[in-house]
Amino acid sequence: MTSLSEGLTRVATLEHVGRIETAAAPRRGDGRGEAVVTDADLLRRCRRRDPEAWAELVSRYERLVYTVARRGGLGAEDAADVAHATFVALADALDRLPDDERLASWLMTVARRRTWSSRNQKGPNTPLDVAGEPATDPFDDWETTTALHDALAVLGGTSRELLLALYFERKVPSHAALAPRFGRPAGAIGPLRGSCLEELRMIMGAEA
Amino acid sequence: MTTVRPSFTELVDWLDGRLDVDEAEAVASYVAEGDPQTLESVEWILGFVDGAVSMPLEQPPPELGGRLRGIFDRLHRPRAGRDWCDATLLHDARDRARSGGVHLAFESDLGRFVVDAMPARAGEVDVEGLVLQPPGVAGVDLAFLAKGALRRAVRTAPDGRFEALGLPVEVDELWLTSGATRVRAVLDLRS
Numbered sequence: 373m374t375s376l377s378e379g380l381t382r383v384a385t386l387e388h389v390g391r392i393e394t395a396a397a398p399r400r401g402d403g404r405g406e407a408v409v410t411d412a413d414l415l416r417r418c419r420r421r422d423p424e425a426w427a428e429l430v431s432r433y434e435r436l437v438y439t440v441a442r443r444g445g446l447g448a449e450d451a452a453d454v455a456h457a458t459f460v461a462l463a464d465a466l467d468r469l470p471d472d473e474r475l476a477s478w479l480m481t482v483a484r485r486r487t488w489s490s491r492n493q494k495g496p497n498t499p500l501d502v503a504g505e506p507a508t509d510p511f512d513d514w515e516t517t518t519a520l521h522d523a524l525a526v527l528g529g530t531s532r533e534l535l536l537a538l539y540f541e542r543k544v545p546s547h548a549a550l551a552p553r554f555g556r557p558a559g560a561i562g563p564l565r566g567s568c569l570e571e572l573r574m575i576m577g578a579e580a
Numbered sequence: 581m582t583t584v585r586p587s588f589t590e591l592v593d594w595l596d597g598r599l600d601v602d603e604a605e606a607v608a609s610y611v612a613e614g615d616p617q618t619l620e621s622v623e624w625i626l627g628f629v630d631g632a633v634s635m636p637l638e639q640p641p642p643e644l645g646g647r648l649r650g651i652f653d654r655l656h657r658p659r660a661g662r663d664w665c666d667a668t669l670l671h672d673a674r675d676r677a678r679s680g681g682v683h684l685a686f687e688s689d690l691g692r693f694v695v696d697a698m699p700a701r702a703g704e705v706d707v708e709g710l711v712l713q714p715p716g717v718a719g720v721d722l723a724f725l726a727k728g729a730l731r732r733a734v735r736t737a738p739d740g741r742f743e744a745l746g747l748p749v750e751v752d753e754l755w756l757t758s759g760a761t762r763v764r765a766v767l768d769l770r771s
Binding site (some may be wrong): 408436442446449451536569570 | 587588589590592593598621625628629630631632633634635636637638639640641644645647648649651652653655656670718721732733734735737738739
């Protein structure tokens with residue numbers, strides 16, 4: 373039986389050997405006929421100094437990077453500054469990224485490092501500022517979490533957005549509330565979610 | 581007892597409590613049969629949900645997006661306009677005989693700052709420095725350029741320190757940006 377973490381490990385391997393569709397051409401997305409613009413596409417455009425591509429990357433990853441900083445115990449202002457420093461690091465590293473297909477985990481790792489650095493500078497006794505979070509390792513199971521976001525990035529497009537909306541929000545929205553955003557009737561959100569998850573699972577190489 | 585294997589979407593709906601009673605019972609009875617393929621799907625879905633809820637996404641302050649989008653423009657926009665001011669060189673010390681290090685100190689609208697460069701690999705220097713940031717300034721973006729081309733971008737730590745390792749020694753310009761304030765300093769990192 374293949375567990376999620378085994379599948380995630382496998383997806384990283386598959387990406388390296390090129391068995392997963394990469395960014396050479398936009399992928400077809402979730403059956404909606406949507407051409408998915410991959411992170412690698414956007415990074416290539418950023419290297420050509422395209423500010424719109426940069427804005428799209430910010431739009432994709434702003435919340436994730438900010439979340440890592442908040443998760444690491446920073447207050448809103450410091451977390452915003454960590455996000456700022458992380459995107460400066462991305463601008464700096466555009467030509468040196470180790471793997472364009474794994475931008476999500478790269479950003480998360482930089483943000484995590486910056487978060488610890490910020491906390492250390494403010495003193496080791498700085499209280500955690502994560503309301504309601506237990507006093508455990510805030511980055512427990514980091515490998516799984518980063519690999520999951522890398523896989524979501526490969527999924528891309530509306531499929532990624534739908535899964536983020538359904539599973540990564542503190543307050544899970546109703547299908548009816550999501551329907552207008554995704555241009556579908558409420559009754560179609562469930563099946564769409566199922567097919568998105570199935571595609572994600574396939575990406576992870578967890579097919580039975 | 582059902583003999584029809586539930587679809588992946590049905591399993592998702594079942595685990596999410598979205599099936600009506602009869603459908604849910606049919607799926608539950610099939611899962612109870614222990615079909616390996618079905619159990620693997622159930623395990624995967626549960627693992628995904630666990631992974632997702634372990635780090636829900638936070639909502640950043642509304643102004644953050646604009647701030648992050650602006651980083652790219654500020655690093656690549658040609659130095660022009662009235663929002664720039666030049667830093668004044670206060671101190672220039674070069675140790676040609678021994679370490680080969682360069683120590684520069686400047687005065688600017690963003691406060692005083694120092695830049696220390698030490699020779700690294702051939703044609704490169706390791707740069708460390710400190711910006712004495714005005715109160716309320718959490719960080720300053722720094723851009724090192726050579727002949728107008730961006731070679732490195734860093735942001736100061738909350739205490740104003742910064743580091744840029746392996747910079748080409750040809751770097752001849754430093755931009756400092758905080759909010760609307762932009763400062764330019766002429767650099768010569770050759771000892």
